[in-house]
Amino acid sequence: MIRIDDVAREAGVSTATVSRALRGLPMVSEATRQRVLEAATRLGYIASPSASRLAGGRTGCVGVVVPRITRWFFSTVVEAAEHSLHEAGYDVLLFNLGGSEQARLKLLRTGALRQRVDAIMMISMPLQPDDFAAVSRLELPGVTVSSGTPVPGWPSVRIDDVAAARDAVGHLIGLGHTRIARICGKSSDELALTAHVDRQRGYHEALRHAGIVPDPALEVEGALDLAGGAAAAEELLRRGVPFTAIYAICDEAAMGALTTLRRHGLRVPEDVSLIGIDDHDLAPAVGLTTVAQPAAEQGRRAVETLLSPTGPQGDVLLPTHLTIRESTAPPPRTLGPEITSEDGERP
């Protein structure tokens, strides 16, 4: 292995000068810098990260914590953040919670992040009261994306979830719907996620604004993925309460609901209108109307904020916009879905 001594000898300078020259520090004459750079290139020298870290106190790593990398929103944010971080010379340490509470606790309580990263990016992380102490004990700068739970002292990058939900439900109301079901996350698991609370509030605000009294029988909790959406729609149908539209908290849940509706022979949007929030990659493929949020942009902005020379600061609020496709239409004449035996013609 080529070490810094080798480069120093080759360039005829001290190791201190090599270190300064290679890192672009000032206080090195241009001529010397050139000589060092050439020597380093000639030898194929790369500084040992472990040694630099130990001596310099910086790890050059950023920890990215994400609930489930397999979900559209999270993978999109991570892709954008990873790109920006590598551009800025940082390595990315990935911590995927995989939906496991245990993984969350382990990450926060143990030293998994201590001394391993210079900064933390938490995407939609629900934090319990106890967790704040653990996070602040890390004494690391950080940023939250898509406001899981705001962390005191950390800036956040997010959308206005209340407005997004209001726009989604408002669109349905504008089409003439009044019996609008809501598929949401489990309040037990994710109470602390502001996004969930906000999207619930937006739903209620839109209804009230239109003079519609919210009906608790129309609100169903479920996991925020396909299976959860499918199960929630199933539960909704079992309740037997009439509805002409479904507002799902995210596109994946909406697509899950779509599966269930189809399985029951219900047509979308003829029998039931369906709207989500996200603008998932596959939303066009299933013709899903949704409120689009800029996922990649949130990842980029989070890195920008985190690496700002003046330190992470300021909250960023990004715009969303209603994207109308084929899954929403005026309600049918007869109120509520009719279970037909015919299975429809589209897969």
Add this chain to the structure above:
Amino acid sequence: MIRIDDVAREAGVSTATVSRALRGLPMVSEATRQRVLEAATRLGYIASPSASRLAGGRTGCVGVVVPRITRWFFSTVVEAAEHSLHEAGYDVLLFNLGGSEQARLKLLRTGALRQRVDAIMMISMPLQPDDFAAVSRLELPGVTVSSGTPVPGWPSVRIDDVAAARDAVGHLIGLGHTRIARICGKSSDELALTAHVDRQRGYHEALRHAGIVPDPALEVEGALDLAGGAAAAEELLRRGVPFTAIYAICDEAAMGALTTLRRHGLRVPEDVSLIGIDDHDLAPAVGLTTVAQPAAEQGRRAVETLLSPTGPQGDVLLPTHLTIRESTAPPPRTLGPEITSEDGERP
């Protein structure tokens, strides 16, 4: 910060003993180990990774290289691999190429991986002849998943892509189709990906086995995502050659094709049957028939192979299975799709 000296003093032993005791090395009496463990816990000691790495020569990190974390297959493999790696005490350094050739070159040519990881997992990485030298210069153990390009000396974990494609096309043939289009990856970009070549071979083998002469006019290249699949189907329709079924190289391309077919008023499966390979999370939502491959299992097996005490070795071949949903059916009476003006009833 608590250092190893603090623990040594607290436990009344030398730092060498603390080091051994905490890492579970032999040659430490049980009584001493207990004393050290207690002292460490009491003080909340965590060994500095940088110092351990520099002194010990191991980084405790594994580099996971993936083409696009946003695609279903890759995020699923990464999630499973990340979980297994953390279980084994490794940190995960994520390198997402983002579909950029430049990122690939940078990763291989520069020292991005040198000294930063103890092992590498490459998922569907296409390697050019020049890249092999760069990879072997890393002198690191590694494993390839879903055979982008096999790396000499590295084991691989994958499915039998020839068989998967054969099963997919065989299913269509069994239903009575003879004009079967193929949507595949761009041969220019990804020639080295064995998966692509293999899935092409499977298609041709199935046709020949049934006595069907492959028609080049039925084969269209495109990107392997939604947009690529949609564009490929568009191109196929523009060609005006008759076909009754489409076999797509992956589910995302298939779902993209679905969008296009729907846009043209074609019904699936009444007018055109559609099959993919993967069993994407959302395949049930769109009723897509596919050949399922075990993505998470590939991630787990790759880690297992990589961390095997005897070093990475052996190739693992995992089974696939045909999963029939609603997107495939016998061909319509009239040969080839008819463009209707009616848009159908399902989003």
Add this chain to the structure above:
DNA sequence: CTGAAAGCGCTTACAG
């Protein structure tokens, strides 16, 4: 602008 030397916090032969 440059260098000699201490120090970052561990691990590892080596000796006992």
Add this chain to the structure above:
DNA sequence: CTGAAAGCGCTTACAG
């Protein structure tokens, strides 16, 4: 089974 001491390869005051 345990300890004293060297060493891992850098960075950083400090001095010039």
